[in-house]
Amino acid sequence: MPSVRGLDVALVLWPSFLAACGASLLFFAAVDPALLRDAGPRLFAGLEREAGYALGFLFFWAVGAVASAISVYLIRTARAPPADRAPDEPR
Amino acid sequence: MKTARVSTLPSSASPGAFYAAAPKIYPREINGRFTRLRKAAVVVLLGLFYGLAWLNWNGHQALLFDLPARKFHIFGLTLWPQDFLYLALLLIIAALSLFFFTALAGRLWCGYACPQTVWTELFVWIEQWTEGQRLQRMKLDRAPWTASKLLRKGSKHLLWLALALFTGFTFVGYFMPIRSLGAQIAMLSLGPWPSFWIFLYAFATYGNAGFLREQVCKYMCPYARFQRVGAAALPAAWGSAIASIARCACRPVRPASTFATVCSTSASPAAPASMPVTMSWTRWGPRAG
Numbered sequence: 001m002p003s004v005r006g007l008d009v010a011l012v013l014w015p016s017f018l019a020a021c022g023a024s025l026l027f028f029a030a031v032d033p034a035l036l037r038d039a040g041p042r043l044f045a046g047l048e049r050e051a052g053y054a055l056g057f058l059f060f061w062a063v064g065a066v067a068s069a070i071s072v073y074l075i076r077t078a079r080a081p082p083a084d085r086a087p088d089e090p091r
Numbered sequence: 092m093k094t095a096r097v098s099t100l101p102s103s104a105s106p107g108a109f110y111a112a113a114p115k116i117y118p119r120e121i122n123g124r125f126t127r128l129r130k131a132a133v134v135v136l137l138g139l140f141y142g143l144a145w146l147n148w149n150g151h152q153a154l155l156f157d158l159p160a161r162k163f164h165i166f167g168l169t170l171w172p173q174d175f176l177y178l179a180l181l182l183i184i185a186a187l188s189l190f191f192f193t194a195l196a197g198r199l200w201c202g203y204a205c206p207q208t209v210w211t212e213l214f215v216w217i218e219q220w221t222e223g224q225r226l227q228r229m230k231l232d233r234a235p236w237t238a239s240k241l242l243r244k245g246s247k248h249l250l251w252l253a254l255a256l257f258t259g260f261t262f263v264g265y266f267m268p269i270r271s272l273g274a275q276i277a278m279l280s281l282g283p284w285p286s287f288w289i290f291l292y293a294f295a296t297y298g299n300a301g302f303l304r305e306q307v308c309k310y311m312c313p314y315a316r317f318q319r320v321g322a323a324a325l326p327a328a329w330g331s332a333i334a335s336i337a338r339c340a341c342r343p344v345r346p347a348s349t350f351a352t353v354c355s356t357s358a359s360p361a362a363p364a365s366m367p368v369t370m371s372w373t374r375w376g377p378r379a380g
Contacts, residue, residue: 007310010311014311018313028158029172029178030172032161032172048284049158049159049161050158050159050267050282050284051284053158053284054284054287054288
């Protein structure tokens with residue numbers, strides 16, 4: 001059974017993983033990673049296509065994970081409800 | 092003002108208070124028509140997955156999404172990056188048919204075809220084979236560590252790991268020629284990236300099918316969540332959100348708790364609690380549905 005912390009980790013990593021899959025699919029359908037090697041910054045010189053795909057995927061995953069982490073943080077640190085009202089009670 | 096229900100609220104300090112600590116589930120072996128169907132689905136689908144990678148067609152691998160060469164071979168067909176539109180259309184058709192068949196006949200996908208279901212079934216078979224039936228497994232878990240327990244548990248994990256690694260290998264074999272991939276592994280000359288993908292996929296298989304199991308459906312699967320909200324309940328949830336915005340706009344601020352006037356889109360009383368544990372993202376975090 002996941003603990004809350006474990007759940008938070010899953011909530012950060014899992015949606016960003018799904019988003020990274022979609023983003024990689026769309027991005028690399030349009031952009032050949034070899035382009036990064038040939039026309040990109042010097043950092044990517046000698047980059048294999050396979051490495052380009054993997055790094056691209058990991059990059060998208062990391063970006064998505066940051067977004068998820070901020071979302072989880074904002075939800076977890078939201079203020080408690082007022083003490084006099086249950087959440088489903090009509091106002 | 093009702094105060095009786097307040098004590099059941101999760102505070103922000105313990106946002107996970109409503110995740111009931113689920114005990115480990117020991118699935119019992121069952122028989123019947125639907126189980127036979129499910130077993131047939133497992134055999135057919137996994138047979139396709141593990142088998143198709145080795146099928147050749149006109150001198151090349153029949154199904155090869157050759158990423159290093161940027162072309163997809165699907166039997167006689169070769170797709171280039173500019174044919175991406177067809178892949179997108181295929182994905183749209185797949186998504187629509189998923190909803191269509193679910194509306195028509197229930198959660199066929201979840202029960203018979205979802206990779207999570209299929210691999211979990213396979214892993215449970217291994218578990219039954221090494222550790223025995225439900226009661227035996229429960230007894231084994233409670234028993235002290237003996238040589239026999241070590242043997243049973245160890246062989247289970249060894250088989251799981253072998254299967255997971257082979258699954259990862261097969262998966263990567265759809266993206267680079269599986270025969271040369273196998274040769275590279277045999278000669279221990281596999282590049283870092285193929286190894287990374289094989290281990291990542293193997294790790295995911297081992298963790299999802301061996302340990303997470305139904306937790307994936309309960310906490311991770313977006314599709315299960317769609318099913319809970321349901322096509323009919325979704326507009327109702329939107330309706331209640333709009334209604335609460337309207338209420339906020341019309342009501343004066345309550346001095347005791349200004350918080351009460353902040354809108355909450357949580358209220359979706361129409362949503363049925365069909366899953367054992369469902370999450371509803373209120374502004375206070377998840378709670379049991």
